[in-house]
Amino acid sequence: MHLSDNPATPAAATVSEWIRRAPKAVLHDHLDGGLRPATIVELARECGYTALPTEDPAELAVWFRDAADSGSLERYLETFAHTCAVMQTREALVRIAAECAEDLAADGVVYAEIRYAPEQHLEGGLTLDEVVVAVNDGFREGERRTGGRITVRTLLTGMRHTDRSLEIAELTVAHRDNGVAGFDIAGGEIGNPPARHLAAFQHLKRENCHYTIHAGEAVGAESIHEAVQVCGTERIGHGVRITDDIAEDGTLGRLASYVRDNRIALEVCPTSNLQTGAAKDYASHPIDELRRLGFRITLNTDNRLVSGTTMSEEFQHMVDAFGYGPEVFEEFTVAALEAAFLPLPERQRLVDEVVRPGYAAL
Numbered sequence: 001m002h003l004s005d006n007p008a009t010p011a012a013a014t015v016s017e018w019i020r021r022a023p024k025a026v027l028h029d030h031l032d033g034g035l036r037p038a039t040i041v042e043l044a045r046e047c048g049y050t051a052l053p054t055e056d057p058a059e060l061a062v063w064f065r066d067a068a069d070s071g072s073l074e075r076y077l078e079t080f081a082h083t084c085a086v087m088q089t090r091e092a093l094v095r096i097a098a099e100c101a102e103d104l105a106a107d108g109v110v111y112a113e114i115r116y117a118p119e120q121h122l123e124g125g126l127t128l129d130e131v132v133v134a135v136n137d138g139f140r141e142g143e144r145r146t147g148g149r150i151t152v153r154t155l156l157t158g159m160r161h162t163d164r165s166l167e168i169a170e171l172t173v174a175h176r177d178n179g180v181a182g183f184d185i186a187g188g189e190i191g192n193p194p195a196r197h198l199a200a201f202q203h204l205k206r207e208n209c210h211y212t213i214h215a216g217e218a219v220g221a222e223s224i225h226e227a228v229q230v231c232g233t234e235r236i237g238h239g240v241r242i243t244d245d246i247a248e249d250g251t252l253g254r255l256a257s258y259v260r261d262n263r264i265a266l267e268v269c270p271t272s273n274l275q276t277g278a279a280k281d282y283a284s285h286p287i288d289e290l291r292r293l294g295f296r297i298t299l300n301t302d303n304r305l306v307s308g309t310t311m312s313e314e315f316q317h318m319v320d321a322f323g324y325g326p327e328v329f330e331e332f333t334v335a336a337l338e339a340a341f342l343p344l345p346e347r348q349r350l351v352d353e354v355v356r357p358g359y360a361a362l
């Protein structure tokens with residue numbers, strides 16, 4: 001299925017002016033899912049990558065969104081071969097990270113946790129450490145270019161189908177004082193349960209280090225149960241299939257109660273969910289039900305290029321579907337900062353000095 005055939009996923013939202021101005025925080029955004037299409041084309045030429053589906057940046061943007069709109073997470077993930085192919089040198093990683101910070105800041109994002117899998121950027125001869133340093137340098141440059149309007153931290157992702165997660169967890173700990181805020185597990189969920197990576201999570205716990213896990217996207221409540229109760233995750237990437245454990249009348253099962261009552265944040269990414277088949281359309285997306293039931297909800301992009309979205313567009317889709325006003329987005333933004341892997345005083349400063357005044361001024 002392509003977006004053009006699917007009225008549930010309009011190509012782009014027309015964003016209200018106040019939404020662009022509203023301060024935003026994003027906890028779930030993949031570096032390799034958010035490149036500028038023109039940058040991909042330029043970098044592909046420079047590094048001799050000839051497999052791009054088109055060299056026209058506008059067409060390339062449409063191609064990603066359409067190709068990812070298959071109803072399957074596996075197919076969605078196949079598109080990342082084209083972005084990772086051009087992310088194999090220090091120069092490319094610095095540029096992509098700096099542009100990511102600029103693009104987010106231009107969209108009103110004041111705090112971002114950007115994730116990527118270092119193991120996917122070694123083909124040009126970089127070491128894992130060099131990859132992390134390059135991305136961090138790029139983000140520091142991007143923050144400078146925006147005049148400090150945005151704070152960016154990274155999450156290092158271990159891929160669930162490979163066996164390097166412990167190494168990536170150790171890398172996370174090694175770079176924790178240098179812009180790396182935590183760890184994540186991503187990739188195809190079916191057949192790759194999070195407990196395969198228990199050694200990584202145990203290492204992070206012993207080191208008092210933060211992590212989140214993609215769960216409840218392509219697999220249901222059992223995946224969320226394992227992520228929360230076996231792996232001890234602090235947040236859940238997506239998590240929308242927690243609805244498996246909620247009855248039609250809104251009665252919560254034991255797992256759903258545990259997640260809600262412990263304020264475990266859900267990193268909800270509506271447009272991505274529509275593309276991978278985790279939700280049917282915006283109007284029936286569980287985000288609103290979960291919010292009304294008291295879950296700690298954060299709103300996110302997942303992959304700005306691959307899902308053809310921005311934080312402002314995600315906000316706008318929620319306005320259109322549920323009639324949300326600024327007070328709901330203020331709630332989501334404060335929730336994101338409460339769940340952020342940033343020291344408490346820095347989170348409080350962002351809430352008190354940036355987010356609250358920003359919403360008051362809308």
Ligand SMILES: O=c1[nH]cnc2c1ncn2[C@H]1C[C@H](O)[C@@H](CO)O1
Nearest residue numbers: 030032080115116117157186187214
């Ligand atoms: O939504 C997702 N679910 C699972 N894996 C994902 C998702 N979005 C991106 N990824 C994968 C593809 C990327 O190459 C990898 C690291 O960012 O994470």
Ligand SMILES: [Zn+2]
Nearest residue numbers: 186214237302
């Ligand atoms: Zn994701």
